[in-house]
Amino acid sequence: MRNGMHHDRERCLRAVRSKDARFDGWFFTAVLTTRIYCRPSCPAVPPKPENMTFHPSAAACQQAGFRACKRCRPDTSPGSPEWNHRADLVARAMRLIADGVVDREGVPGLAVRLGYSTRQIERQLLGELGAGPLALARAQRAQTARLLIETTALPMAEIAFAAGFSSIRTFNDTVREVFALSPSELRDRLPRTTAMAPGALSLRLPFRAPLNPDNLFGHLAATAVPGVEEWRDGAYRRTLRLPFGHGIVALTPQADHIACRLTLSDMRDLPVAISRCRRMLDLDADPVAVDGQLRTDPVLAPLVDKAPGRRVPRTVDEAEFAVRAVLGQQVSTAAARTHAARLVTAHGEPVHDREGGLTHLFPAPEALAALDPATLAMPRTRRTTFATLVRRLADGSLHLGVESDWEDSRARLLSLPGFGPWTVDVIAMRALGDPDAFLPTDLGIRRAAQGLGLPSTPAALTARAAAWRPWRAYAVQYLWATDGHPINFLPV
Known part of the structure; x- marks a missing residue:
């Protein structure tokens, strides 16, 4: 630590x-x-x-x-891993700041989402990070401004607005103060690049080495919902629902970075889109710490040594993932994709993709709450589970977001009909981002455990896995990788 x-x-x-x-x-x-x-x-x-x-x-x-x-x-630099593996106030605040909440809602909005006073949040952030929420958000605005200056031909006034600055003067002063260059001087230092399509940006997402892309991109591609996600020309592509509009992202694994191509309907969504893509790919993880802990187990050590740096594939939309987890209960990956694709076609919002085959945003909870559950091709009990979940998400009585308290969210999900430990923990692992979420009842995990000589009953395996804490979600990735399922292989 x-x-x-x-x-x-x-x-x-x-x-x-x-x-x-x-x-x-x-x-x-x-x-x-x-x-x-x-x-x-x-x-x-x-x-x-x-x-x-x-x-x-x-x-x-x-x-x-x-x-x-x-x-x-x-x-x-890659972001601090602290904000991904902790669930305390400072970590939750940092995840919200990265998601642009201070720029959109101010510090009072941040406080409301976290359930603390602004004074408590200021004090804790200052104590741990040496800066309060406004200064942290300002640093993020400066980073966004530099990115737009260097990767687009947008006029400076548009960049100032897109980066979240209240005025051109504040934008100029901040850039000069942080980078010791004016915005124009920053742009003049770079070679001229070819013009991109309107709203399109190409950038590099850094990570800490090593990073094994196989299960990360393999999982996302194998479970991709047609119309919302696709694997095309060596890139995972998907649509994004963002605060000011929508976007399409293409993510391609490279040796020392992830190549990211973003098309946004509103440039103000740039920092949020980047933050969510980094979170989905778990790019701020510390693989040395994770793998070092897992290597202490002689059963896991060979798996880690064979392919170190596995990440936990996560999501860009927590509510979407929860819905998809319910659709995937007790059915194959192909059947879950089929169910989700039908919802997308019937209730998703259409988008135009000039570079591929993406057609829709995944339906919002409000749209799904309005549909007749009887029209869903699934057992009656799962229709009840689905309807209850989307209604709670739509009315706000259940909120799944980057600021969620993991244990509280678990308890709320477990109280819903049809939510057992597997569904709750897969949501905790891939949507909420709990690095210690564990799936002892998962069929793939039990098969892997049996093949490796580990206990295969859920209770015994959970006891054995105590030595893997606080990284059991990463142990899940290594155990899954012992199988020949497509989720474990980088698509060709």
């Missing part, structure tokens, strides 16, 4: 001296003589130890008067 690592000066110094990219995003190095801040792996010659201070976030560096290094571009 590296929480608060910036306080461990000797460890930070070692990471900077060795230019260890595994620590990028865990902390930032601020150089007192140059007044710049860097990622630990910055290729520049490390400064003298007495000239370095360490901060937990880019926002904290900016608040302390440091500007971003032009060479290592610290704002493009």
Whole structure:
């Protein structure tokens, strides 16, 4: 566990001296003589130890008067894994800030979603990250602005608006303060690129190595709902429902990044779209910590050594995934896709895809709550489960989002008719993002356990899996990978 690592000066110094990219995003190095801040792996010659201070976030560096290094571009570091594997107030707040809530609803809106006062949230974020929610959101706006400046030909006024700035002046001042260059100077430093389609962006999503793309993209492609998702030309593509409009994303695994091509109906959705794609691909995970823990088990160690860096395939829409989990209860992957495709065709919102075969957004809970359950081709008890879920999602009595309290959400889901441990835990793992979610009743897990000589009954396997905590969701990926199911292979 590296929480608060910036306080461990000797460890930070070692990471900077060795230019260890595994620590990028865990902390930032601020150089007192140059007044710049860097990622630990910055290729520049490390400064003298007495000239370095360490901060937990880019926002904290900016608040302390440091500007971003032009060479290592610290704002493009992977995000801190802390916000993905924790469920406390700070982690939930950071997930919401990344999802753009402060820009859309302000700090009071953040507080309402979390159920705490603004003062409590400010105090906890300042204590752990050295910056409050406004400063953290400002740092994200600066990063979005730089991305738009460097990857589009949009006029600066449109970029300021899309990045969430209240005025052109604030945009200019922030960019100059954070990057020590004006917006025009940032753009002039780059070679001219060929024009892209309106609303289209191409960017790189960084991650901590290693990353094994097989089960990650294999799972997404094998379970893809026609019209909403597809595998085309080596990329996973899907439609996105976003706060200001819709989008289409194409994600292609590369050796040291994920190539991301986004088409947005409203550029204000850029930071949210990026955040959700990173979350879906689990790109902020720390594979060294995860695999290191799982390797301590002699049964799992060979599986990890054979293909390290497996991620947990997640989702861009928690409510959508919950609906699909119900559709997939006790049926094959193909049957679940068929059920979902029928809902999409009948109730999804049409979109135009100029580059592929995507046709719809997945139906919103409100649209699904309005349909007649009797029209669904599924057993009566599952129709009841489906109808109850979409009604609760539509009326707000059940909310599944990045800020969800994992244990509270589990309890609420278990109270619904037809929701047993498997359905709840698969939602906890892939929608809520709980890294310790476990599926001891899953048929594939039980088969894998039996083949490896592990206990195969749910109670005994759960007891055996205690040694894998807090990463049991990742152990699930390694166990699933012992099977020849298409979810475990990168499509060709």
